[in-house]
Amino acid sequence: AQTVTQSQPEMSVQEAETVTLSCTYDTSESDYYLFWYKQPPSRQMILVIRQEAYKQQNATENRFSVNFQKAAKSFSLKISDSQLGDAAMYFCAYYSGNTPLVFGKGTRLSVIA
Amino acid sequence: DTGVSQDPRHKITKRGQNVTFRCDPISEHNRLYWYRQTLGQGPEFLTYFQNEAQLEKSRLLSDRFSAERPKGSFSTLEIQRTEQGDSAMYLCASSGQISTDTQYFGPGTRLTVL
Numbered sequence A: 001a002q003t004v005t006q007s008q009p010e011m012s013v014q015e016a017e018t019v020t021l022s023c024t025y026d027t028s029e030s031d032y033y034l035f036w037y038k039q040p041p042s043r044q045m046i047l048v049i050r051q052e053a054y055k056q057q058n059a060t061e062n063r064f065s066v067n068f069q070k071a072a073k074s075f076s077l078k079i080s081d082s083q084l085g086d087a088a089m090y091f092c093a094y095y096s097g098n099t100p101l102v103f104g105k106g107t108r109l110s111v112i113a
Numbered sequence B: 001d002t003g004v005s006q007d008p009r010h011k012i013t014k015r016g017q018n019v020t021f022r023c024d025p026i027s028e029h030n031r032l033y034w035y036r037q038t039l040g041q042g043p044e045f046l047t048y049f050q051n052e053a054q055l056e057k058s059r060l061l062s063d064r065f066s067a068e069r070p071k072g073s074f075s076t077l078e079i080q081r082t083e084q085g086d087s088a089m090y091l092c093a094s095s096g097q098i099s100t101d102t103q104y105f106g107p108g109t110r111l112t113v114l
Helices: none
Strands: A003-005 A010-014 A019-021 A024-026 A032-039 A047-054 A064-069 A074-079 A089-093 A107-112 B005-007 B011-012 B017-025 B031-037 B044-048 B052-055 B066-069 B077-079 B088-095 B110-113
Touching: A003 A089, A003 B005, A010 A019, A019 A107, A024 A074, A032 A064, A032 A074, A047 A064, A047 A074, A074 A089, B005 B088, B011 B017, B017 B088, B017 B110, B044 B066, B077 B088
Parallel strands: A010 A107, B011 B110
Antiparallel strands: A003 A024, A019 A074, A032 A047, A032 A089, A064 A074, A089 A107, B005 B017, B017 B077, B031 B044, B031 B088, B044 B052, B066 B077, B088 B110
């Protein structure tokens, strides 16, 4: 079964600095999709970024970018120029089209002013 | 595009009571998913629909749980004879025609069973 591991339960970053959240996954499939979702306190989960496994180029969305290492099964999220509004739980998730969306346990990010 | 909506946002019930939650997906999305999220955990898959057909159910979905999507639009999730262990956030998500389309989540229904 596919599993997603987020080894950092909590992280903190100074405002305007850069932080990287780690995610590893386990799968035997070659074609799949990886996601980072953000869940602010008491607010709904929103998509941050999506990566297709067949694409070698790392996905970017404004201040958010990923480092996708397919062979190592690693999918980290880099947040540049951190803002107070980035404070949230961040979930890494895996999807192959044949299985439900599988989430990690999340990383709680605090942003220090 | 008004997003995925869920109702109610909060539900407090006594053990043994039945509860029903509703999810309205993004219009034109034909796939609808239910997840359960307990404190400090990521969401766990419960079940999903493609149009009105329920295509997959998790082993987490005991006999006390039932979900419907009668006309392929909104969906309901019912929990019968609630137990304290059912206390959780119940999330709904929807996605488009293609199985690999991104899932978009609603705000969730927080259930507290006393």
